[in-house]
Amino acid sequence: MGEYILKSRSENTSKKYLSSFNRWAKFIGSKGKPAIPANPIHISLYLTHLLNTGCSFHVLSSALYAIKWAHSILGHMDPTDHPFVRNLVESSKRHNKPKVSKKEIITTIDLISLCDLHVSSNNLLEVRDLCMILVSFAGFLRFDELSSLRCSDVTFMDGYVKIHINKSKTDQYRQGNEILISSGFTSACPVKMLKRYVSLGSIDITSDHFLFKSTFKSKDGLRLIYKNKKLSYTRARECILSRLKSVTGNINIGLHSLRSGGATAAANSNVSERCWKKHGRWSSDSSKDGYVKDSLESRLAVSKNLGL
Structure with missing residues (x-):
């Protein structure tokens, strides 16, 4: 009991x-x-x-x-x-209130610029980092969701990839969530990058191993470690932010900037609110709204439509 x-x-x-x-x-x-x-x-x-x-x-x-x-x-x-x-x-709530320093978002332009820099790279470490960045952005993933992905959670379909989220912050009863990520047409296509990573890492997509793992140097070059151990938060943050800052400069960003950046891009592109809320696995409207940074056009539309 x-x-x-x-x-x-x-x-x-x-x-x-x-x-x-x-x-x-x-x-x-x-x-x-x-x-x-x-x-x-x-x-x-x-x-x-x-x-x-x-x-x-x-x-x-x-x-x-x-x-x-x-x-x-x-x-x-x-x-x-x-x-x-x-x-x-x-x-x-009124005393000892910490100063809020909200992170900036990552934009689609930032990601395309970053992937253009590594468009012909066959370096496993670089491709792994780019893959984590693009999947996090396109899937609105929290780091815990990203790091917990296993190879068998990924299914490649015609024109998109299906990813099963076994563990999520908003899925307290572990019923699981499924997200679909469409193929793109730029160098920052998450599906192409994921396929590239699977190929370079010689990953068995049906295995129960973690999808994103550390690398080591061998006589044949970089390889993923054999041990079934997920990538640590500290190491992932270090790798991802160093890649992103090569195109964004020294701005205040974090791993959550990818989730909020993807949500912002969807919201400002007039995607159905119900669909992108479900895509991001938000349990309430108030929680999802904190991730979206409204575009200048969207903010001006409020006063433009007042009939003045």
């Missing part, structure tokens, strides 16, 4: 809650008080301590839900419903 109760939240969520709860337990333990069942006043003092040390709303919110989660799975009454606790979390 305990195993089933623990699975009421996803594995990553449970790990996050456990880490936050352990910090609370360490704090309250140093005061000689129990972490469970917790006294609402003690929780309020802990949240006050976090505010005094400059913690943001997200840290306090994580602490609150971690304590709530621990009491719930052990069958105790929820102490976080106390007004003091709730008001302190609300207060953290």
Whole structure:
């Protein structure tokens, strides 16, 4: 029964809650008080301590839900419903608010310029990086979705590629998602680049190995490592951003700039909102809107259509 109760939240969520709860337990333990069942006043003092040390709303919110989660799975009454606790979390939204530095988006022009630089390259490392960039952009992929792709998740069709997403942030019950990426007509065609990568890497498209892996030097040149180990976030970020900045310059971009760039290109091209929302696997309208940077024409259209 305990195993089933623990699975009421996803594995990553449970790990996050456990880490936050352990910090609370360490704090309250140093005061000689129990972490469970917790006294609402003690929780309020802990949240006050976090505010005094400059913690943001997200840290306090994580602490609150971690304590709530621990009491719930052990069958105790929820102490976080106390007004003091709730008001302190609300207060953290107005204090210690971090400065938001939103990343710039990657555009279609940027990607075509980048691929034109490597149009005749047979370097496996370069092609792998370009493939990750184009698939992320065209599929609106988060890095976790990209890095978790396995060879068998990819199916080449006539004029497009079908990619199965086994694990997604918005797919909590692991029902899976399927995205379709069409062939293009420029050097930045994601389907052609994916085929090029599969060919250069001698990848068995039916295998259960991760699609994107590290490389090593052999007497025959660069090859993908034999071990079935996904590419790390740190290494992928380093490779992808270095490639992108060769055409964008030193602007503020991140891996998520590809997902937001693809969504922006689709939204500003009058693609059906329902289709690109489904393509990006967004669970709500409010979440998808944060990824789109409206074009100048779209913004001006508001006042142009006022009849003035």
